[in-house]
Amino acid sequence: MMQYSNRVILSVLLIWLVHLWPSSSVVYGRSEDTVSSETGGQSFTGDGFAIALDAHEEQSTSGAHKRPNVLLIGVETLRVDHVGHLGYARNTTPTLDAIAKEGVAFSKTMATANWTMPAVMSVLTSLYPEVHGTNNYDKKLSESVPTFAEVLRENGYKTVAFVSNPTLDGRHGFSRGFELYDDFSVWLDFIGMGKYVAGNNTVPNPDVHQTLTSEPLTRSALRWLERNYQEPFFMFMFYFDPHYDYIPPPPFDTLFDPDYDGSIDGRGIVEEPRKSNRPPQRDLDHIIALYDGEIRYTDTYISKLLDAFTKFGILDQTLVVIFGDHGDEFYEHGKTAHAHTLYNELIHIPLVLRWPSGIPKGRHIDALVSQVDIMPTIFDYLGIQHQLAIQGRSLKNLIEGRVSGVHEYVFAGDSNGKCAIIGNQKKMLLNHGVGGKEFYDLSNDSREQNNIYQTLDSSPLVAPFERQLKEWSSKNKELTAQFPRDSDSDQIQLDEYRLKQLRALGYVQ
Numbered sequence: 001m002m003q004y005s006n007r008v009i010l011s012v013l014l015i016w017l018v019h020l021w022p023s024s025s026v027v028y029g030r031s032e033d034t035v036s037s038e039t040g041g042q043s044f045t046g047d048g049f050a051i052a053l054d055a056h057e058e059q060s061t062s063g064a065h066k067r068p069n070v071l072l073i074g075v076e077t078l079r080v081d082h083v084g085h086l087g088y089a090r091n092t093t094p095t096l097d098a099i100a101k102e103g104v105a106f107s108k109t110m111a112t113a114n115w116t117m118p119a120v121m122s123v124l125t126s127l128y129p130e131v132h133g134t135n136n137y138d139k140k141l142s143e144s145v146p147t148f149a150e151v152l153r154e155n156g157y158k159t160v161a162f163v164s165n166p167t168l169d170g171r172h173g174f175s176r177g178f179e180l181y182d183d184f185s186v187w188l189d190f191i192g193m194g195k196y197v198a199g200n201n202t203v204p205n206p207d208v209h210q211t212l213t214s215e216p217l218t219r220s221a222l223r224w225l226e227r228n229y230q231e232p233f234f235m236f237m238f239y240f241d242p243h244y245d246y247i248p249p250p251p252f253d254t255l256f257d258p259d260y261d262g263s264i265d266g267r268g269i270v271e272e273p274r275k276s277n278r279p280p281q282r283d284l285d286h287i288i289a290l291y292d293g294e295i296r297y298t299d300t301y302i303s304k305l306l307d308a309f310t311k312f313g314i315l316d317q318t319l320v321v322i323f324g325d326h327g328d329e330f331y332e333h334g335k336t337a338h339a340h341t342l343y344n345e346l347i348h349i350p351l352v353l354r355w356p357s358g359i360p361k362g363r364h365i366d367a368l369v370s371q372v373d374i375m376p377t378i379f380d381y382l383g384i385q386h387q388l389a390i391q392g393r394s395l396k397n398l399i400e401g402r403v404s405g406v407h408e409y410v411f412a413g414d415s416n417g418k419c420a421i422i423g424n425q426k427k428m429l430l431n432h433g434v435g436g437k438e439f440y441d442l443s444n445d446s447r448e449q450n451n452i453y454q455t456l457d458s459s460p461l462v463a464p465f466e467r468q469l470k471e472w473s474s475k476n477k478e479l480t481a482q483f484p485r486d487s488d489s490d491q492i493q494l495d496e497y498r499l500k501q502l503r504a505l506g507y508v509q
Helices: 002-020 047-052 094-102 118-125 148-154 185-193 214-228 283-310 371-382 462-482 496-505
Strands: 069-075 104-111 158-163 180-181 233-239 317-323 347-353 361-364 411-415 420-423 425-430 436-441
Touching: 047 180, 047 420, 069 118, 069 283, 069 371, 094 283, 094 347, 118 148, 118 371, 148 233, 148 371, 148 462, 214 233, 214 283, 233 283, 283 317, 347 371, 361 371, 371 425, 420 462, 425 462
Parallel strands: 069 233, 069 317, 104 361, 158 180, 158 233
Antiparallel strands: 104 347, 317 347, 411 420, 420 425, 425 436
């Protein structure tokens, strides 16, 4: 026991040293006040927020501001076809569904990348990964690229972020513009408390697959909120738990498949043989049920966070935006996990917005949009004028019914040079090297199982996509030239602890 305690103390000291070291970009300032039992000690089922919304007009207005707060919530590995209000049969997302009911839901939102780091940086810069350049674990955002948080801070907002995915480490540039960028509390909590899915008093390790992060993440945010809710703020939350391994806690581990009596569980899904060898259908169904359980578990903590906004009387004075960063594959194209293809199971994600003062209630929009549109949309609703070189477009006119669409095409890429050009009903994939080009008619083949590129050859259907790819690549080069980069300052050196985290995630071998 003494040896275990010493390891815990040493681990805590090491992490604090990493973040206090001068090269760290982490900003400190979190409140150490405890959250009152009224917000911190409740048990949430995921239905509390939906019930609160039905009576939202009765909220206190004591925290009202001339400008709305902004709450931006990212959910890791959230596929669009596993979300209730977008047609999924299981009750995985009651909180997101309630937001959609009270605001607007987009059913055709595309991620800019198939893994977290580049996709989230696109949200925070309104630039595609090919331009912002933060598309690998050793890359850092150029100092010349303005960020979402920087603009809001310049416009008088307090800026704070709470994240739990190691790829969103502040040193990559994610912390830019945030007065507090908390990418450390979750890991300090687990190292200090020994809270692993495998059980208490296990030896601390950096394998993020084996942890449940939503509780400490939300707790950290509630501490800050209780002290700062009376001033206009921008809060960015990023929930990690739907990421593999799929090991939700009770009762979520049996919620969607209570009768399973097999031997397989959600551990090791990214490893061989599961990465490429499809298990029997009954086992696969159970794996998917565990993934759904993790979504529902995460949804309960989003509910808890929003309930606190209701308690402080600021929910209706807050522009709430919730998005998925990317999806996961369950053998639709022969493998598991993500970061390897650009099929829709990896890049088709949900997006919902709610703000009673400015956003129509209960709208469902099936126009094509992208993650790069989130930032300019929020700026538009806040009335923030800017001259930023960005690639997204405001969705305000689309939301309010003045236009029927803002994009004819959107794009996605990966760190290996693959590219997707997505239209409203068609899609082309460009695979460098093996695979060549693929073309799909999504109206008849939504699962992208029938590549018709060779049969079309020089068809007029393909020509516009190839032209768009050429134009987009040219614009990317022009825009990239506006953001000078330094080969040394735009890279980060990874310590062994960080490398172990990335290996656990499958991003580093």
